Amino acid sequence: MIRLDSTHPDFAQDFARLLTVKREISEDVDETVRGIIAGVIAGGDSALVDYTCRFDRLGADFSADRLAVTRAEVDAALDACPREALDALTLAAERIETFHRAQVPGDHLATDALGVTAGWRWTSLESVGLYVPGGTASYPSSVLMNAVPARVAGVPRLVMVVPTPDGQLNPLVLAAARISGVDEIYRVGGAQAVAALAYGTETIAPVAKIVGPGNAWVAAAKRRVFGQVGIDMIAGPSEVLILADGHANPDWIAADLLAQAEHDTAAQAILITDSAEFAAAAEGAVERALATLPRAEIARASWRDYGAIIRVRDFDEAVPLVDRLAPEHLEIETADAEALAAKVRNAGAIFLGSHTPEAIGDYVGGPNHVLPTARSARFSSGLGVLDFMKRTTILRCDAEALRAIGPAAVALGRSEGLEGHARSVAIRLNL
Amino acid sequence: MIRLDSTHPDFAQDFARLLTVKREISEDVDETVRGIIAGVIAGGDSALVDYTCRFDRLGADFSADRLAVTRAEVDAALDACPREALDALTLAAERIETFHRAQVPGDHLATDALGVTAGWRWTSLESVGLYVPGGTASYPSSVLMNAVPARVAGVPRLVMVVPTPDGQLNPLVLAAARISGVDEIYRVGGAQAVAALAYGTETIAPVAKIVGPGNAWVAAAKRRVFGQVGIDMIAGPSEVLILADGHANPDWIAADLLAQAEHDTAAQAILITDSAEFAAAAEGAVERALATLPRAEIARASWRDYGAIIRVRDFDEAVPLVDRLAPEHLEIETADAEALAAKVRNAGAIFLGSHTPEAIGDYVGGPNHVLPTARSARFSSGLGVLDFMKRTTILRCDAEALRAIGPAAVALGRSEGLEGHARSVAIRLNL
Known part of the structure; x- marks a missing residue:
């Protein structure tokens, strides 16, 4: 100290x-991760099962049809959870939901004096993958903090992946998934789970964005698949x-x-x-x-x-x-x-x-507990509803409006040496 | 086709x-970029001047005191710009500003029935670096599209870097900087400029985030400095x-x-x-x-x-x-x-x-012309005011409120094996 x-x-x-x-704690895992991702892209379910058997020490009978955690397994997990913890999770989920509902952004569209209509529309991501660590760092509260804002944003498909080292799965993690409305769950983890979410396999359809905490392998895999899919911050x-x-x-x-x-x-x-x-x-x-x-x-x-x-x-x-x-x-x-x-x-x-x-x-x-670390609060925010939505801008000119602002676009296109840009406006104005 | x-x-x-x-168009520049960044971190202005002389072919008399573009140089550039282009830039800046003003987000703070006050506050980033390419891809419109939303967000310090290959600098780029209120400008580019913005030199104070388009070197450098500073998307x-x-x-x-x-x-x-x-x-x-x-x-x-x-x-x-x-x-x-x-x-x-x-x-x-490419509109938005702000959440419990929700936090802390978390609540409740 x-x-x-x-x-x-x-x-x-x-x-x-x-x-x-x-x-x-830097661990040089990037080359291994690159290989695992390539393996899952090439081999799909079969590669995913192989990696999972090996890294999570599952038995030789583990197969693709056991990747998904069934509804019955989640029901059984709920029965195994202490009442007090379930009640606390439910209270937490309600409070997180109420807080995040206030973050849902508004759309905007306005027509100005020249006749130009401009604005934007927010839409939810079509699908999100939520990574949940296994073993000792398996926190049900993190499931809520990631899944609830995604639900509030309106994401129609929420997928959870969680490794089950030696077959162990924290029942409270499944309870948190149930409470926050996540019903598509796979017992996979590590870079192989990230690769499956990003590129898809026969069993797991790909998602648009991957969120959630993980170890060095997971972090390296998220960095690598960024672009193919969106990712949240690397905490x-x-x-x-x-x-x-x-x-x-x-x-x-x-x-x-x-x-x-x-x-x-x-x-x-x-x-x-x-x-x-x-x-x-x-x-x-x-x-x-x-x-x-x-x-x-x-x-x-x-x-x-x-x-x-x-x-x-x-x-x-x-x-x-x-x-x-x-x-x-x-x-x-x-x-x-x-x-x-x-x-x-x-x-x-x-x-x-x-x-x-x-x-x-x-x-x-x-409020969300997923927050910027390592001085990144200088330029970034905690997780929220906006992380599960994106904004599409909208523009409409009528003929009159184009006559009003088009000539400036022609001038700027030409000044930038982009005559094709200028012409696409000029052709509509008979310039 | x-x-x-x-x-x-x-x-x-x-x-x-x-x-x-x-x-x-992938170019393997990552190793070179790593070296340049390390060079600028170690050598500061002197390294920045060396790289700039070499890559932009500036004369041997180029020195640190010429890094900054002076107010007089910007004045002279404005005089050299055609009136029509200046008017078009001014119209563009006004329209971009009006559109982006509607994006300024609201703060939120509410106290619930249990006495918990929760909400958030948006603040602008303290400083932003704007990269502007030199040569043929030097677009004044991009200066406006990056700088105006930053100004609208309230960023107090906006820094522009632009390389001057063979000493050439597009006067309209300086005009766009003036019109959008950017008055701290340095004639540097490439990975060395990104490194200077991220880590600072004697002349250039570091910034919190770097935005703007660039070639493969610039993109690789932005990826490398991400974490030290924020970056926008890689277009x-x-x-x-x-x-x-x-x-x-x-x-x-x-x-x-x-x-x-x-x-x-x-x-x-x-x-x-x-x-x-x-x-x-x-x-x-x-x-x-x-x-x-x-x-x-x-x-x-x-x-x-x-x-x-x-x-x-x-x-x-x-x-x-x-x-x-x-x-x-x-x-x-x-x-x-x-x-x-x-x-x-x-x-x-x-x-x-x-x-x-x-x-x-x-x-x-x-609307902004900096937009998600390569299918990333599935999970991300165009540039906007929010990219220059960040949200700090706020939470306040009084003694009553803590009595109401504290026990659930104690239960969850214990269920996650984090007794220290549980105790920090329990000690205040004499639990």
């Missing part, structure tokens, strides 16, 4: 170093930045720092405070909380390697630091949190006040 | 082949799909097909019609028009290699073909163009009726 102080003469330099710390390790003043509860803030740190040894939790006493209290509280945390090993490594406590003179001084860090999650627990939040330009999501721990946003707040 | 007929038994197969034709060769019935004017349609074909030998122009007579007439008209077209050599190659005329029984049959082609530009010149347009899901931009040639949209219609 790094301690920085804005009054220190080296602060600018130390802070700049914090910004450039690499937290990506990096998670991160939180907390602004807290001396009135905050150090144990609560410590819990929030560790909720982030427990994700991953490459996760990052940073505290900015204007109080030296609070900084010391929070640091102590982190150590105490680590003592009983089940994932302490992971959280301790993250906090040790990437954690930071930055002391500032006042929170106005913190605003430019926040904008440069552009955190995925920003918690503000200061006297006038709203006013401070209004000054921030770059953050994926902001959590205001002492009763809004970031974990609320991970599950049941309503 | 390929002729297809939907009544032919092999039609499905022939059409599928048309979809998969590769029109990319492929341009394309038009025209739906026209027997009442359309074959000479007008031929002019529109060639306006697209003249862009590039890899451009694609396709006509779908329900009339065999019209198909033949349009084909003849294309040949006649080619005879006098200045860029006939390019247009002829494009039409020969990638052009197509598809005959359908009726236009309802055309709709699924349009959606699979997902054209960048779709012209509809049929009896009820609006009704047909309403059935289309996938298209970058639609041009309705006989007096809306696509070239109007390239220049003065108002």
Whole structure:
């Protein structure tokens, strides 16, 4: 953990170093992934089954007719889920849906004084593939966060792929799929699943876009199929930045720092405070909380390697630091949190006040938990309904309107050396 | 040029082949680009000047203090531009601005019955770099189409880079920059310009996102710096799909097909019609028009290699073909163009009726001419104001609200094995 102080003469330099710390666990998998994608394109279902047997250690009897997870299997999974978790998932899905409904964009069409009609129309993507990791990183909440906005956008076909290493499949993942209306599910994962979604096989029809988190293989495969299909962002390790003043509860803030740190040894939790006493209290509280945390090993490594406590003179001084860090999650627990939040330009999501721990946003707040990491909140947004729609612009001139604006198009076409462009307008105006 | 007929038994197969034709001119420049980017990161201005001297053949006296194009140089360029072209650019800029103003998104914040306040806020990117190609593909209209939406979004810092091969700089490009309010301009191009924008040099401060068209080097560099900064789409060769019935004017349609074909030998122009007579007439008209077209050599190659005329029984049959082609530009010149347009899901931009040639949209219609190519209209939109903004979600619970929804977050955290998440909520509820 790094301690920085804005009054220190080296602060600018130390802070700049914090910004450039690499937290990506890079694995060179690109060549393997290229081969797997080519294999699925060439071999279809048969290649997909082979890779799945090999990587997920499924038995020799696994075959193409078992790729799809059946309705009965989903029913059985639901029966196996604890009631409390199902209720929580249902509440989360409802809240996520309500929040995202407000994001549905409006169409626009207007005719101006010259008679030119111009506007646009939003349409949903025709199909979306949702990647869900298997094993320990198999999070039902992520299913909701990806599937619900797609449904709200109106995507008619939603496909889920999830690997079943050693045949294991988290029943809550299937429950989340059911709750969010996903009924086309395949037990495949890795680069082979991404390839199947992008190019299609006999069993899996291709989709227009692939979303959802995954390991290095999945990320590399998504990068490779981009263009053939759309993809969402490639998420990096998670991160939180907390602004807290001396009135905050150090144990609560410590819990929030560790909720982030427990994700991953490459996760990052940073505290900015204007109080030296609070900084010391929070640091102590982190150590105490680590003592009983089940994932302490992971959280301790993250906090040790990437954690930071930055002391500032006042929170106005913190605003430019926040904008440069552009955190995925920003918690503000200061006297006038709203006013401070209004000054921030770059953050994926902001959590205001002492009763809004970031974990609320991970599950049941309503806003999406898929958010820009690694400083990309400087130029991108969290997942939302717009990611599952696209805009088609519309233009209509009548003869009069073309007479009004056509000559300018002819002039510009000629000035750019594109006489064919000019002529396509001029021919209609007898120019 | 390929002729297809939907009544032919092999039609499905022939059409599928048309979809998969590769029109990319692929050049393997990735290794060179990697070296150039590393060079600029390490060497800053000095490397940027070296690459620029070498690739743009500038004299040995070129130095860092000449990277910036001065205000006086822009003034001089404006004086050198023909009045007609300046007026046309001004009209275009005004119309583009009016259209894009309607795209500015609204913020949202609402408190629900449980006391949870949730919503979002849109903010502009803090800085954007606009790449403008030099030489023959230097289009002032593209400057407007990229810069105006950025200005409308409220981007405070807009930087333009444009190479000056052999010292040449298109005065209309500088005029377009002035008209759209871009006053920070550097005479650099290629991968070295992209690297400078992404990582910064002594003279050029880094930006948050890079937009604008470029050659294979520029495209490869944009792919490489993605993540460090945002990028827009990587555009492929341009394309038009025209739906026209027997009442359309074959000479007008031929002019529109060639306006697209003249862009590039890899451009694609396709006509779908329900009339065999019209198909033949349009084909003849294309040949006649080619005879006098200045860029006939390019247009002829494009039409020969990638052009197509598809005959359908009726236009309802055309709709699924349009959606699979997902054209960048779709012209509809049929009896009820609006009704047909309403059935289309996938298209970058639609041009309705006989007096809306696509070239109007390239220049003065108002909608953006930066549009998804290579079938990516299935999952993406043309450039717009949203590309220069990002959304930060906001969440606030009071103590009451946390009591209402917190337990569900605790349950989900535990069900996902993330006890630290659960505790950050539970500690506030004394659970």
